[in-house]
Amino acid sequence: MSELKTDRELDLKGEVCPFTFVKSKLILEQMEPGETLKVILDYKPSVENVPKSMREEGQEVIEVKEVGENLWEVIVRKVK
Amino acid sequence: MKLLIILASNPYSHDFHTAVKLAESSLERNHQTSMFFMGNGEYSINRDEIKNLVEKGLKVFYCAHNAEQRKIKPESWAESSSMYGLAKLVTEADKVLMLD
Numbered sequence: 001m002s003e004l005k006t007d008r009e010l011d012l013k014g015e016v017c018p019f020t021f022v023k024s025k026l027i028l029e030q031m032e033p034g035e036t037l038k039v040i041l042d043y044k045p046s047v048e049n050v051p052k053s054m055r056e057e058g059q060e061v062i063e064v065k066e067v068g069e070n071l072w073e074v075i076v077r078k079v080k
Numbered sequence: 081m082k083l084l085i086i087l088a089s090n091p092y093s094h095d096f097h098t099a100v101k102l103a104e105s106s107l108e109r110n111h112q113t114s115m116f117f118m119g120n121g122e123y124s125i126n127r128d129e130i131k132n133l134v135e136k137g138l139k140v141f142y143c144a145h146n147a148e149q150r151k152i153k154p155e156s157w158a159e160s161s162s163m164y165g166l167a168k169l170v171t172e173a174d175k176v177l178m179l180d
Contacts, residue, residue, distance in 0.1 A: 017145035018163040045144030049162040056168065 004063065004075055007035040013042045013071075020046035021053045024076070028059065031078045036062065039074040047072045081111045084173035086166070087121035088180040095179035100129045102177065107136045114173070116166055117158075118143040119180075125154045141165060 010027050012020050024039050031037065041047050051061040054076050062075040083106045089095035099115065106113040115138060117125045124130065125142055134140055134157045141161040142154050154160075161169075170176050 017143070021162065021164050043145075043148075045148045045160070045162075048160050049144055049165070052160075053162060053164040056164075 004036070004038075006038040006075060007031065009038045009040070011040045012046070013040060015041075015046075016043050017046055017049060020050050024050055024054065025057070028076070028078050033078050033080060035078050037076045037078070039076065041072045041074065042070050044070075047074070050074055051076075081106075081175065082173045083111050083113045084116065084169050084176045085114070086116045086118065086176065086178045086180075087124065088117075088119035088178070090120045091123035096124050096127075096129075099177075099179055100133065103133050103138055104136075107133065107138060112139075113137070114139040114141060114169060116141045116143075116161065116169060117154075118146050118166070120150075121179075122147050122150055122152050122154075125152065125158055131155065131157070141169065 012023060051064050051074055054061050058080050060077040060079050062077055065073050067073050085099050085103055087099050103113050103115060122142060140158040142158050144160040147154060
């Protein structure tokens, strides 16, 4: 499967809750509806809770993928 | 009524007993009752008293970050949450009690 191309990328390695969500939300605020964001995470609790919080905010979570040892990518499309 | 009890106290403190008794009374009155565990309150999440309350309708949430820091693995009836989740629960509740 080819890798999804995203409009923006946010590397949050080393960050923990609540900064993982806060920083994702701040970058989404700078984006236009329809644009996509790739969030890179290395903290498992955030891999559960960033997508959950994004959905509750009304954004679309396209994919949550483990891409390496203790490394994940979350792809979000800005809806509003 | 929607009651939210936030427990951040150390284990085996009076607050745990208070939280359990309040939640029990609230559930008996058919109030929608939730408990959010954070900080050192997480050490109490897997206790039998909480499990018994879950069977009576208590909803349990916990800060996943605080649990990870303390190497606590909550039971499956507890829902993983965050400070964002807590903020939402607070806005949705009619009354919030913080035991810290």
